[in-house]
Amino acid sequence: MKQRIESLISSALHSLVEQDAIPNISAEDIGASLHVERARDAAHGDFASNVALVLAKRAKSKPRDLAETIIAAIAKTDDVEEISIAGPGFINFRITRLSWLSLIEQIRSDAEVYGMSKMGSGQKVLLEFVSANPTGPLHVGHGRGAAYGDALARVLRAGGYQVDSEYYVNDAGRQMDILALSVWLRYLQQENPAVEFTPNGYQGDYVVEIAGKLKEKVGDQFRNYSDDFFSDLPEDGDAAVDLLVERCKQTLGVADFKILFDQGCDALVEDIRQDLAEFGVEYQGWFSERSLVTNGAMEKSIAVLEQNGHVYEKEGAKWFRATDFGDEKDRVVMRANGSHTYFATDLAYHFDKGERGYDRLLDVFGADHHGYIKRIKASFEALGHPPDKLDILLVQFAILYRGKEKVSMSTRGGDFVTLRELRDEVGNDAARFFYALRKPDQHMDFDLDLAKSQSLENPVYYVQYAHARICSVFRKIEEKGMPGLQSASPDYTLLVEEQELGLVQTLARFPEVVESAARSLEPHQVAYYLRDLAAAFQSYYNAHPFLSSEDNLRLARLGLIDATRQVIVNGLNLLAVSAPEQM
RNA sequence: GCGCCCGUAGCUCAGUUGGAUAGAGCGUGCGGCUACGAACCGCAAGGUCGGAGGUUCGAAUCCUUCCGGGCGCGCCA
Incomplete structure (x- = not known):
C-alpha cells in the first residue's frame, strides 16, 4: 500500500x-x-x-x-x-475502505509468503555470530548474540537475501590450551585429590565432567604426574598457567596432549551446538580456526599481505601496517617466537570469507570486541577486498543482576549463568522473545530473578495468546457446526467497525516492518510489531462477537481473524518462536 | 588519558533514518466476563527526551561541549 x-x-x-x-x-x-x-x-x-x-x-x-x-x-x-x-x-x-479490505483476501491467499520481500534480490550474505570460544558452555550474554544473529538471518531471508550463517570455532590457541590443562588436572584429581588446581584455570563443573569422559576413554594412561609439577611457579597467575601448560605438554607428549585437547574442545563444541539447536539456532557452517593453520590458508593470507606491501618486521616480529587503513596502531601477526597471533588467523578467516563468492559479509561481535573492528576491516581491505562488503555489528553486553546485585560472567571463574539454565527456567519462546525485544546497541539489564518471576508477563505470551484465541474461535465454529470459511467466500464490505479497519491497517504494515527490519538489521522491529498486532486483535476480540453475529458478517470476521492468525505465525517464525494453538 | 556504545514516564524499553500533540509494557487508580479462553479489554494519572549551546521551515533524532553509566585500549583469545 x-x-x-x-x-x-x-x-x-x-x-x-x-x-x-x-x-x-x-x-x-x-x-x-x-x-x-x-x-x-x-x-x-x-x-x-x-x-x-x-x-x-x-x-x-x-x-x-x-x-x-x-x-x-x-x-x-x-x-x-x-x-x-x-x-x-x-x-x-x-x-478507500474497500482498498484496505481487499488486503484480507490477499493475505489469506499469500499465506506463509505474506510479508516476504524481494528487496534483497537474492544477494548472498554470510552471517557470522556467537563464535564463542569453546572453553565453556554458552552463557546468557552469548544468548543475546545467538538470538539476535539468528533472528537477523531469518529476517534477511524474508527480505529476499540468501543467507548462510556460520560459527567460527576458536579451536586453537592459549585459552584452549588452558582448558586442556584444566581437564587434565581434574582427571588427575579423580585418582589423587591432593593434586592442586591451576591458578587461572577453568573452574566450572563441566570441566570435571569432561575429565570423567577422558577417563572412560584413556583409562589411567595419562596419569604420569610428578609431584614437582607445581614447583617454582611465577607469582603472576597468567605466567604460571602458561608454564603449567608447557609442563603438561612435555609430560604427555604432543600426541597425547592433542587427545586431551580434543577431548575438551570436541565436548564443548558439541555442547554449544546442541544448546543452540535447542534454542532454534541452526548454522549452515562451522568453521575451524585450526584448519586455517593446517591447510596453509593463514600463511597464504599473510603472504598476500606481504605482497601488497602491508607487512614489515620489527624486533623479530611481523607487523601488519594497520595504521595505513585508519587503525590506531600497527598489529603483530607473527610473534618474535615464531607463533602466530589470534589476529593472524582471524584475518585469514575473513580473507577466506571474502573469497567465497558472497555479496556481503556480516559479523556479529560482542561489544567487548569493539576495539577489534578497525584492524579486521583494515586487514580485509589490505587483502584486496572492498571494505564496505564487510559490516561488523556490535551487540551490547547483557549486564546480569540477581536482584540488585551484579553478577560477573567469567567463564574461567565458572561463575556465570548459562543459556541452558535460562532456557530451562523460562522456556525457549520466552527467552527468544525477551532478547528480541531490545535493539542490539541498547545496553541490557538482565535481572535473572525478574526474568523468572516475570516469565508469565513476557509479551511473548500476549502474542501467543492472541494466536491461541483465534484458533479457539475456529474450533468452536467447528464444534457448533457453523458454516466456516470453506463454505463461501466472505463479503468483507460488511466489516464496518473501527477495530476492524484498524486491524486490517495493522496487518498491512507487516511487509513494511519486514523490509525495514532487514534494511536496518534490526529484528526487534518485528517483535514490537507483533505486540501491536496482538493488541489490535485483542481489542477487536473484546469489542465484537464472532459466533453470535449474523452468518455473512461472521464469515467476514472469520476471514479477518484468519488473516491475523497467518500474520502472527509468519512474524513469530522470524523470531523462531512457536505459535501454539492452545496454551 | 584515548576510542566505541548508551542516557526518553517510578521500573524495563520503543520511537518508521529530521516531521505534525514524544509512545508501549510493568507498576498505580477506577471500570468491564450469561454463545469466543480475564494470560484479556476500556479509561485515567505519570515527561525539562541527562544539561547547555548550535544547524533549519521543523531536532528525542544531526554537530559541538559538559555530566553520568557500560565496554575496550597486549607479541592474550
Whole structure:
C-alpha cells in the first residue's frame, strides 16, 4: 500500500520534471527526497509525504504551493479517496475502505509468503555470530548474540537475501590450551585429590565432567604426574598457567596432549551446538580456526599481505601496517617466537570469507570486541577486498543482576549463568522473545530473578495468546457446526467497525516492518510489531462477537481473524518462536 | 588519558533514518466476563527526551561541549 503511494508521487514528480514545471529539480533528486510514511494521527489520513517540504527550497517555491502542484499532477486511482495538504506542506493520502479490505483476501491467499520481500534480490550474505570460544558452555550474554544473529538471518531471508550463517570455532590457541590443562588436572584429581588446581584455570563443573569422559576413554594412561609439577611457579597467575601448560605438554607428549585437547574442545563444541539447536539456532557452517593453520590458508593470507606491501618486521616480529587503513596502531601477526597471533588467523578467516563468492559479509561481535573492528576491516581491505562488503555489528553486553546485585560472567571463574539454565527456567519462546525485544546497541539489564518471576508477563505470551484465541474461535465454529470459511467466500464490505479497519491497517504494515527490519538489521522491529498486532486483535476480540453475529458478517470476521492468525505465525517464525494453538 | 556504545514516564524499553500533540509494557487508580479462553479489554494519572549551546521551515533524532553509566585500549583469545 505504501509502495503504491510512493509510485503515485514518483510518477507525478517525473512528469512535472519532464514538463519543466518545477525549477532546479532533476529526475535524480526524486528518489532521494521521496519518503512516504504512515500518518501518525488518523485525522491526517493514512499516509503522508513530506516531499514538498524537502524539495521546496531547491525549487524556490513555498512548500504548500509546491504540494499543490504535485497533487494536481497525481493520477487518479480507485485506491485513494482523498489527497490533501496540511501543516507546513505535508501531502496526506486517505485510502478507500474497500482498498484496505481487499488486503484480507490477499493475505489469506499469500499465506506463509505474506510479508516476504524481494528487496534483497537474492544477494548472498554470510552471517557470522556467537563464535564463542569453546572453553565453556554458552552463557546468557552469548544468548543475546545467538538470538539476535539468528533472528537477523531469518529476517534477511524474508527480505529476499540468501543467507548462510556460520560459527567460527576458536579451536586453537592459549585459552584452549588452558582448558586442556584444566581437564587434565581434574582427571588427575579423580585418582589423587591432593593434586592442586591451576591458578587461572577453568573452574566450572563441566570441566570435571569432561575429565570423567577422558577417563572412560584413556583409562589411567595419562596419569604420569610428578609431584614437582607445581614447583617454582611465577607469582603472576597468567605466567604460571602458561608454564603449567608447557609442563603438561612435555609430560604427555604432543600426541597425547592433542587427545586431551580434543577431548575438551570436541565436548564443548558439541555442547554449544546442541544448546543452540535447542534454542532454534541452526548454522549452515562451522568453521575451524585450526584448519586455517593446517591447510596453509593463514600463511597464504599473510603472504598476500606481504605482497601488497602491508607487512614489515620489527624486533623479530611481523607487523601488519594497520595504521595505513585508519587503525590506531600497527598489529603483530607473527610473534618474535615464531607463533602466530589470534589476529593472524582471524584475518585469514575473513580473507577466506571474502573469497567465497558472497555479496556481503556480516559479523556479529560482542561489544567487548569493539576495539577489534578497525584492524579486521583494515586487514580485509589490505587483502584486496572492498571494505564496505564487510559490516561488523556490535551487540551490547547483557549486564546480569540477581536482584540488585551484579553478577560477573567469567567463564574461567565458572561463575556465570548459562543459556541452558535460562532456557530451562523460562522456556525457549520466552527467552527468544525477551532478547528480541531490545535493539542490539541498547545496553541490557538482565535481572535473572525478574526474568523468572516475570516469565508469565513476557509479551511473548500476549502474542501467543492472541494466536491461541483465534484458533479457539475456529474450533468452536467447528464444534457448533457453523458454516466456516470453506463454505463461501466472505463479503468483507460488511466489516464496518473501527477495530476492524484498524486491524486490517495493522496487518498491512507487516511487509513494511519486514523490509525495514532487514534494511536496518534490526529484528526487534518485528517483535514490537507483533505486540501491536496482538493488541489490535485483542481489542477487536473484546469489542465484537464472532459466533453470535449474523452468518455473512461472521464469515467476514472469520476471514479477518484468519488473516491475523497467518500474520502472527509468519512474524513469530522470524523470531523462531512457536505459535501454539492452545496454551 | 584515548576510542566505541548508551542516557526518553517510578521500573524495563520503543520511537518508521529530521516531521505534525514524544509512545508501549510493568507498576498505580477506577471500570468491564450469561454463545469466543480475564494470560484479556476500556479509561485515567505519570515527561525539562541527562544539561547547555548550535544547524533549519521543523531536532528525542544531526554537530559541538559538559555530566553520568557500560565496554575496550597486549607479541592474550
